[in-house]
Amino acid sequence: MEGFLIAARFLHVSAAIVLAGVFAFERFVADPSFRESGAAPAITGRLRRRLAWLAWTSLALALGSGAAWLIAVAAGMSGKPLGTVLSQGTVPIVLTRTQFGQDWLLRFALAVLLSFCLLGRGRTEWRISGAIRWTALLLAAAMLASLAWAGHGAATPGPAGGLHLAADFLHLLAAGFWLGTLPSLILFLAEASRIGEPNWAAVAAMAIRRYSTLAIASVAVLLIGGVVNTLFLAGTVPALVGTEYGRLLLTKIGLFIAMLMVAAVNLLRLAPRLGVGGATNIVRRSAARLQANARIETVLGFGVVAIVSVLGTLPPGLHAEPGWPFPFRLDFSALPRGSLILLAALALVISICAIAAVAAAAAGHYRRTCAFAVALALCLAVGWAPLRPAVEPAYPTSFYAPAERYTAASVVRGAALYADNCALCHGTDGSGDGPAAAGLSIRPANLTEQHLLARNPGDLFWWISHGMDEGAMPGFA
Secondary structure: OHHHHHHHHHHHHHHHHHHHHHHHHHHHHHHHHHHHHOOOHHHHHHHHHHHHHHHHHHHHHHHHHHHHHHHHHHHHHHOOOHHHHHHHOHHHHHHHHOHHHHHHHHHHHHHHHHHHHHHHOOOOOHHHHHHHHHHHHHHHHHHHHHHHHHOHHHHOOOHHHHHHHHHHHHHHHHHHHHHHHHHHHHHHHHHHHHHOOHHHHHHHHHHHHHHHHHHHHHHHHHHHHHHHHHHHHHOOHHHHHHOHHHHHHHHHHHHHHHHHHHHHHHHHHHHHHHOOOOOHHHHHHHHHHHHHHHHHHHHHHHHHHHHHHHHOOOOOHHHOOOOOOOOEEEOHHHOOHHHHHHHHHHHHHHHHHHHHHHHHHHHOOHHHHHHHHHHHHHHHHHHHHHHHHHEEEOOOOOOOOOOOOOOHHHHHHHHHHHHHHOHHHHOOOOOOOOOOHHHOOOOOOOOOOHHHHHOOHHHHHHHHHHOEOOOOEOOOO
């Protein structure tokens, strides 16, 4: 059941992204490039037919996967098998009585209107056809943005929920205008590399410039939306590295960074070759290499969408107990102010050096890459000395939050447990002078000392559960 739901989500979100991307590519990249270069009608016609085929395919996939998603949700809510949901009237209840169902109906209505726009393209005069294309873009963008209501952002309560939902809207639209336009760009570059006409060289150069501008703007919006979403759903380091949600989110970020690296190679090294003119074979080779890299970007991008489809079925990292995976943690409260300022400055320099090294490598400037890499290594070496005092031992439960509040009732229950299990060694008042203390090889800790209050509740929980001091204190798990 869960696998079916994830697959349906993945196909539906992917189709909606590509659908919005087709119209965005056509309106912001292809049409202006054809217009400015004066491309022959035969050239524009071939590409338009291929883009229309991509739009129809994406729309059909969106409708089919949307129906599958609806059935999966209905089965999950009712607890009934997938095969019996349609016959037992569960789907109408989901459609009319849930937020998901109302959102699904909205997307279905937008898809129907979009199909009429696709039917009207090319069958009307130029001005009306242009208006239809703009309408199709708005409908596809609305269909994509409405997916935010099916995500975690729609469940965020209070005034912050509006900010979270807005970030989701922008995040989805930016994905459509970058990842969604990549299949259209691949079709465009396939035409350029296949034909290699002088006309295509001019069109391709203009299109790549326009596409680069659109992609850079989309990436900026993606970054902003991604930061906001991360703060709401996994806003702490323990939630990122210690929960299933957080680890998948880090994998998503890794794939996103890989996409940026491939895009940087396209922008800084390959795209300029289309703009210098030259022989037909140069245009073909440059377009073919751009197309190959765009395919890699697309695969990575839909890998991100697959992870997003899984994340939508998991509780956010901030709502789960994190299992800390490292034997150490950083306690910056133990550092003096001067060390904190130095570490902040080094972190900024390290970030700049890392970005510069990647950009230099993408542009083919390998000497600069090595120089930035050396500077990066030096900063890391310098930063270790002031950072070392902040390193503290850690345990899997170090960042657990107490399951019970500090109330009078919980204190009474704790006092009874302490008397039964701990007072023999630690003493009735916790001073470490219990009746059995004298016979122990290691003196029991004085639980009344101030340093105990600085310990994380999760550390205390681990010691009580698993023991410490090489067995001098037993575990009570």
